[in-house]
Amino acid sequence: MSPQTEAELAECISSAQGPLHIQGGGTRSIGRINAATTLETTGISGISLYEPGALTLVAQAGTPLAEIEAALLPERQRLAFEPQDLRGLLGTTGQSTIGGVVASNSSGPRRIQAGACRDFTLGTRFVDGTGTVLKNGGRVMKNVTGYDLVKLLSGSWGTLGVLTEVSLKTQPLPETAACILINGLSDSEAVTAMSRALGSPYEITGAAHAPAGIDGHPVTMLRIEGFEGSVSYRAEELRKMFSDKDVAIERSPDRLKDGWRWVRDVALMQDKPGDVWRISCKPSDAPELAHRLKATSLLYDWGGGLIWALMGEGSDARKRLGDFGGHATLVRASKSGATPPTFHPEPAALATLSKSLRAKFDPKGILNSGIMD
Template identity: 40%
Template sequence: MLDVAPVHVKPRTAEAVQAAIAEAGAAGRTLEVVGGGTKRGVGRVRADGVLSLEKLDRVIDYQPEELVLTCHPGARLADLEKLVAAEGQMLPFEPPHLGKLLGAKGKSTVGGAVAANLSGPRRIKAGAARDHVLGFAGVTGRGEVFKAGGKVVKNVTGYDLGKLIAGSWGTLAVMTEITLKVLPAARAELTLMFFGLDDRKANEALTKALGSPAEVSGACHLPAFAARRPPLKADMSVTAIRLEGFEASVFARAETLAVLLKPFGRLQQLDAEHSRDFWGHVRDVHALVGDPRPLWRVSLPPAGGWKLSGQVAGEMLYDWAGGLVWLLSEAEPGEVRAAARALGGHASLWRGAGSAFAPLEGPLGGLTARVKAAFDPLGVLNPERLA
């Protein structure tokens, strides 16, 4: 049984995870579930103890020829990226490392990326983190061990629980093993850049590029405020479009886009090395690091993402062609959320006072409550995280 005093459990096996959750449930206690701790400040968790997965960090199986990687949830993203890069492969959803942005000292883990369903700039082409989870093993808040999905790219196993767990922020179950689909890394890449476009013109250019056959794998707009910050230190706004693939294809598509986007001004190119460096900074939102203002992550229909600047006072960075907006603003939380809803999206507060996530209401709220009751009826895991 868990002690009366607060505990900090660091299991090294799936069996130890199951024992810790079962004991907490039997004792009527709650647990905060953490990996590397980089997103620990997102949302409030009031728990009696901490269940840390930092010691559950091994790569269990990697089969490059099958494009499949199985690991523990505490495996660090940086280590996994080096592992697959050595085989000419990549994590296709380009998970962000947000420790610096959120002022955290820990290292980003694969379990944290999947639990929060976090994806980088390549999401517009490759899909979200949840789309690359082939299977996982976990422990529910009931203390029950279960498995979902499989370890092959093509499998049919009933309910796709991977998509349910991704984005649940550890409130339903604790993953003890994750199997991901990996993909071959691009042979070549380059980035096309416009300078000096306002938010509306930038959105028009990015929308046109995404609607073309060019297979864009990154589309972002950094207004002057964000572009002036390190590491870019540009004198004006920057609008960027990434192309990846075989070298001949990349250059042919770049020429096509240069003609298509000629009305928006002169395009400049970044070579592969500088392109990778640039998108790494966009992925990790380095332009907004160190700013003390409340930080919002706003999901919107891409075509209308630029309109948020006219609704809420603050500084913004647009990724996913406007579908993802990182916002620094002192505006009231209700004002930010209302503006996001009016534009067909939603907003979450990633740094600042107040609830991180807006409460779900109506049928969706009822469904969410029933799912939570099925997986964690006693509310053992990450209580109030999504409140």
């Protein structure tokens, strides 16, 4: 089913006789979907409002992300949360949609400084599991009472409702950027260095570490953005901070863009066999947790708070990790054989709350049924 309007979408859902696979561009397909019928939202598309002076954009959920980024560029603006392009990692095609970005709360390296997708989502319109059209939030940041449905829908993967429209806060593009590259650090040394930089006054907007970078050697990346004078000063101060290390400063715009896209899209693990796990944890715990994984390949983002791990097909990262303060998500799984659940099991109290919310917004249990199991 491919509805072209919100009303058609509501009719499709209200008349559904069984589970529905909710899909935007189909570029972020993860998890198990127990549905024979696919409901595509790409027909509900278009930017309905863009006010550069107010840093506000409103778009229909099926609008391609590329279309939104193209509209922002002439006004020298961007989506600060740096949404990922997972097509290379997942082997998918098509175009990512803004609805899919919000539904998955897709947030890249800049999350450590700017915040996540949900922090820039001002309002939503969506259709719940009964076919009822609901809206929450608006076009400005404000406090709310009761359910904050904007944040509730962000990262719900279509299980609470099907997005039809999102309002987003945009951000001006910085004048320039730089990346401090520290070569040869061990994982523990890298996490310590990233934590030190993030705790400094130099406003880091990206902190990542690859035990085996593009050249096969360890590299730690610290990004700074802003006005030319400020970036130059901060880059030099960071060089001094790590004067006992092998440090270089990258200023080429093209190399910076490619390097952080490499981190954002987990290019290190594209076109390589195996399962890909995404582990959120305390940065200080990251090196030990990564050691337990015995992974084929690793990438640390968010200053060590996010670990990407490439493991053998059918491997269960959760069993290897044991009890830890975080959660592990199976982003890319083997095509054959039994696989662990995609999402980390929730604590009992949270699982009860999640079940109650799904029963409230999707009483028939038809929206992306099974994806959270």
